[in-house]
Amino acid sequence: MPVWSGFLTPVLEVLMDEQVWRKRDLHSAVEDHVGLTTEQRAEKLPSGQRRADNRIGWALSGLYRAKLVDRPARATFVITDAGRSLLAEHPDGITEKILKTLPEYQDYAPARTASSSNITPDPYVVAREENDPLEQIEGGVGRLHAEVAADLLDRLRCQAPEFLEQSVLDVLVAMGYGGTEGRAARIGGSGDGGVDGVIDQDPLGLERIYVQAKRYAADNTVGRPEIQAFVGALHGVGAARGVFITTSSFTSGAREYAQNIGTRVILIDGQRLADLMIRYGVAVQTRQTFTVVEVDEDYFE
Incomplete structure (x- = not known):
């Protein structure tokens, strides 16, 4: 199955019909477009969420952040003029590296400083193999929270x-x-x-x-x-x-x-x-809770 960035181009290609797509229908259409097998569609994360839904969701989040797609209503998506143009400029496919060069993508989430946030300062850095598992988990949570923070600000600016x-x-x-x-x-x-x-x-x-x-x-x-x-x-x-x-x-x-x-x-x-x-849990809800354990040394003494 493609990584999340591997769904960037397929999502835009499906949206090229210029129709407003409901999220569930869009996911199914993208899976068909990519040619996922029955086994791949059935893959699930430990949380129970389908792996394909998770990766397509990340792709949609990145595309929306870059203003390549828009959300005209809740749980609906449509391609923008910028999305059509970028797809035409990169017939071989859009990568995460290309996405990160776009000013709209960079401006969506302001850079954090150590004095203003207790979240990982650079949450968009992909976890590297030399990081221990706990660091990778914390980096992943930081990235998720950074996406949510950017989305919260975007929504607040659109309200009265x-x-x-x-x-x-x-x-x-x-x-x-x-x-x-x-x-x-x-x-x-x-x-x-x-x-x-x-x-x-x-x-x-x-x-x-x-x-x-x-x-x-x-x-x-x-x-x-x-x-x-x-x-x-x-x-x-x-x-x-x-x-x-x-x-x-x-x-x-x-x-x-x-x-x-x-x-x-x-x-x-x-x-x-x-x-x-x-x-403090305002305008957000807990999606999933992870428990990290370690050996209790006192038990063996």
């Missing part, structure tokens, strides 16, 4: 501003803020005074944290003026601390300003927001 405002409050409640009752209120909208939400910091509600959420495209950074405006809004409600969250990133000037003012303002960029959503 009100959706993001509620999502960031959900994250803060999941992190333990909101007191014993998890109290958080969205107050965004016209006349919000530059504050989108408020959440209790302690069980009694004696201290409150005010939140600003900005749904920005990846290339639309938040600068110092926006942070200054937020600080002014905090002073307007008599608050001493706040959290500014964006789906993009902050300029160095914005970060420097936030660090040097008396008002405590925490800046959370899009990558950190996605990481927090994954860590």
Whole structure:
């Protein structure tokens, strides 16, 4: 059976009919196009998922990330103009190496830094033989989480501003803020005074944290003026601390300003927001749990 990247070209070739394909039908058509045998179609991973479904799913994920296919509705796919053009440019087939050269593919998941994430910094590096099995597992989990993080940001940017405002409050409640009752209120909208939400910091509600959420495209950074405006809004409600969250990133000037003012303002960029959503289970669900064991030395003593 082809590796996941071996399905990149077959998927695009099936989608060349320019029809909107449902995911299940597309998988079957790709398997027919590749000529998988009955035995290959029946192969399963230890999790119980069909191996073909897993590899075609990875191919679709990579193609979507590179904007070579689009999802007009849930669980449906269609080829884009870019997909048709790339297929024509590479009649011998599209490889993972070609995919990684595309700016759209590179821009989909911003580069991580050790200070902003506890996930493997370079999750797209294929596990090498010299890595021990545990390192390979951790690398695989890092890659999966990086794909999910990128998808979360893409979806958040496509939602209404009100959706993001509620999502960031959900994250803060999941992190333990909101007191014993998890109290958080969205107050965004016209006349919000530059504050989108408020959440209790302690069980009694004696201290409150005010939140600003900005749904920005990846290339639309938040600068110092926006942070200054937020600080002014905090002073307007008599608050001493706040959290500014964006789906993009902050300029160095914005970060420097936030660090040097008396008002405590925490800046959370899009990558950190996605990481927090994954860590605290907001808008994600557990797909599978693995248990890694080692010999109990005490048993043999």
